[in-house]
Structure formats: structure tokens, C-alpha cells
Amino acid sequence: MSGxxxxxxxxxxxxxxxxxxxxxxxxxxxxxxxxxxVRAEPGAFASLDPGESVLxxxxxxxxxxxxxxxxxxxxxxxx
Numbered sequence: 001m002s003g004x005x006x007x008x009x010x011x012x013x014x015x016x017x018x019x020x021x022x023x024x025x026x027x028x029x030x031x032x033x034x035x036x037x038v039r040a041e042p043g044a045f046a047s048l049d050p051g052e053s054v055l056x057x058x059x060x061x062x063x064x065x066x067x068x069x070x071x072x073x074x075x076x077x078x079x
Contacts, residue, residue, distance in 0.1 A: 005055040007076060010048045020048055022056055022070055031056070032063040033070035048073070 008024030008031070018035040033056070038046040048054065053076035061069040 031068040032066035039074040
């Protein structure tokens with residue numbers, strides 16, 4: 001589990017399904033991410049774009065075939 005955010009990239013994202021996959025050299029595998037973990041402006045649609053740089057915390061947790069789950073995700077361009 002990460003206490004401090006790690007930098008990564010959005011590998012894939014499906015707005016309709018509400019989830020996607022993040023990758024980072026600091027995590028030993030792909031990380032499942034749900035829209036509810038994405039920080040967005042109040043009232044904004046929580047979404048990510050493939051190829052987007054992100055900062056995220058994660059935990060070991062079996063989720064839809066992935067061994068890791070994102071807990072908090074934000075665009076690397078935001079504070």
C-alpha cells in the first residue's frame with residue numbers, strides 16, 4: 001500500500017463503465033481505478049483520459065482481476 005501518492009499514467013478508461021487502469025513504475029502491477037476515487041471539481045464528471053499523467057495512492061486488493069486498487073486519484077497537473 002502506498003501512503004504517499006505515486007506518479008503514473010492512465011492506461012485505459014471507460015466512462016460508461018466508470019473505471020479504468022493505471023500504471024506506475026512504483027507499483028508491481030496494473031491498478032484498477034473507480035470513478036469514485038477520482039478527485040474532480042464539485043459537480044464535475046469524474047473521468048480520466050488514457051495517457052494522462054496522474055498521482056494516486058493504492059492498496060493491494062483483488063478487484064475485477066487486478067491485484068491493486070487506487071484509493072485516491074488526481075491529475076498530476078492539479079494540486
